[in-house]
Amino acid sequence: MAGVPPDYFSATGQLWGNSIYRWDKLRETGYQWWIDRFRAVLTQVDIVRLDHFRGFQAYWEVPAGEKTAIKGRWIEGPGAELFQVVEAKLGKLPIIAENLGVITPEVEAIRKRFGYPGMSILQFAFGNDPQAPTFRPHNYPRELVAYTGTHDNDTTVGWWHSRAGTGSTRTAEEIEEEHEYTKRYLRTDGREINWVFIQTILSSVADTVLAPMQVWSPHRATEKTHIINHQGNERRQPARYYLPGRHQKNIPRTDCRTEALPASQETSSLS
Numbered sequence: 001m002a003g004v005p006p007d008y009f010s011a012t013g014q015l016w017g018n019s020i021y022r023w024d025k026l027r028e029t030g031y032q033w034w035i036d037r038f039r040a041v042l043t044q045v046d047i048v049r050l051d052h053f054r055g056f057q058a059y060w061e062v063p064a065g066e067k068t069a070i071k072g073r074w075i076e077g078p079g080a081e082l083f084q085v086v087e088a089k090l091g092k093l094p095i096i097a098e099n100l101g102v103i104t105p106e107v108e109a110i111r112k113r114f115g116y117p118g119m120s121i122l123q124f125a126f127g128n129d130p131q132a133p134t135f136r137p138h139n140y141p142r143e144l145v146a147y148t149g150t151h152d153n154d155t156t157v158g159w160w161h162s163r164a165g166t167g168s169t170r171t172a173e174e175i176e177e178e179h180e181y182t183k184r185y186l187r188t189d190g191r192e193i194n195w196v197f198i199q200t201i202l203s204s205v206a207d208t209v210l211a212p213m214q215v216w217s218p219h220r221a222t223e224k225t226h227i228i229n230h231q232g233n234e235r236r237q238p239a240r241y242y243l244p245g246r247h248q249k250n251i252p253r254t255d256c257r258t259e260a261l262p263a264s265q266e267t268s269s270l271s
Helices: 023-028 032-041 080-090 105-114 156-160 172-186 193-202
Strands: 002-004 048-050 058-061 073-076 095-097 118-121 144-147 208-210
Touching: 032 080, 080 105, 095 118, 156 193, 172 193
Parallel strands: 048 095, 118 144, 144 208
Antiparallel strands: 002 058, 058 073
């Protein structure tokens, strides 16, 4: 089964329950299924975010029947060959590469070879995540898509008020250190932390920034309806979110470039 190993975000990793791609069979067909999929999705959107981009270099395989993603192993993926074949048929692909998690030089080599911008998550910039230094705005390259958080995250306010022992691998001491560093780095007292995050990425050098709709919400983690996606739980309904009308009026108008996304997550993000 597919998934990702334990990390900063989850002590047991993510187990999605879906089967693994048969890359050997896909290669025999010249990756025609992927060519058709990219061709179809690009009739609906202008940009495609490839979730779990590192899986194209190597992916986490979990034996069927496991309840968590802990007992998995890394298996080599198709690598650059897939993108060579698809771009030979369709031309340059407008891709954002989700280069999060266990990212190796081999993964980054593929991304850079094809010129796909990577991602940065501000919510992970101030703790012990191995990628935290690159997630801090003063280290941003221009060719980057900066996010406050992702569809898997709690709201920014919920993250700010989270506690140890609630699914995170962080201890109480690590959370306190993370908060103190965040306040020093962003020069904030923590009030309206979601607006501080939004302002921070908008002020950065990143070519593109994105604040998921849930980040605009002032709600905390205890209000689970404001978490867009509960990762690794195949029994839940597909991700969906509606911002209550009383909060919509608080979203300011800006002159910043925005990204129009379709209603269906599947058409804007390929896994």
